[in-house]
Amino acid sequence: MTQTSTAAASLSTSAPAAQPIIVARDVRKHFGAFEALRGVSLTVGRGEVVVIIGPSGSGKSTFIRTLNALDPHDGGTIEVDGIPLDGARHLDEIRREVGMVFQSFNLFPHLTVLENITLAPTRVRKTSKAEAEKRGLELLRRVGIEEQAHKYPAQLSGGQQQRVAIARALAMDPQIMLFDEPTSALDPEMIKEVLDVMKELARTGMTMLVVTHEMGFAREVADRILFFDQGNIVEDTTPEQFYNNPQHERAQAFLSKIL
């Protein structure tokens, strides 16, 4: 995995990571009267791979959406690579730092694969079209679908579309990649090709937060597992500890259902 994995694995939410890249303190988020995040604190070190699991509705998506300011939090503080998430001022900066991949791919259907990838670099980063296309093709090669560059998303399989979505996020040269159940909408035979791309990304030292219930991936790639329940992190531990000896009763119950 990463050079920092050994050190990172022993971190808990309260211990400051060496070279922290995400520092969230007492993060809260309401939807009307409902409190979806109830004081989440988390420090993630550069290069760490963090897998987030937990029951449906426990706040996993809400939390990672606050980390790139897709949803504003309404209590606590978040800093990403030293940039505070405190309103519109830093939004563009944060979105450049943090790439996100969703369950539903979210590709632009009217643009080719390559156009999907070059859109943000040319518009936001002001990269030249030629440079963006060169880099886009490199990224497509990296995710194994260079030959699909001129097709439209609907002409690709789900696994291929998700690999395009990963390449598109990487095209902005993010420091952090967030994944929200990236394989949940895929047919079983396509899950591996997406997980393999994510494993490769982890090997390069990318800081990654991944909401997934893919246990093989979590055991093999994660430095750290967070278990969410009712809007908070109730367990923050190593994969070995989590799968062999979960401490929290809700984590035990959850594991007994999915393993």
Ligand code: ADP
């Ligand atoms: P998870 O990803 O762990 O399944 P979510 O973060 O999506 O959970 O949701 C946490 C809770 O917040 C759920 O009870 C959900 O219904 C609620 N919630 C999420 N987004 C919204 C929203 N936009 N409006 C109202 N409630 C929401």
Ligand code: MG
């Ligand atoms: Mg979710």
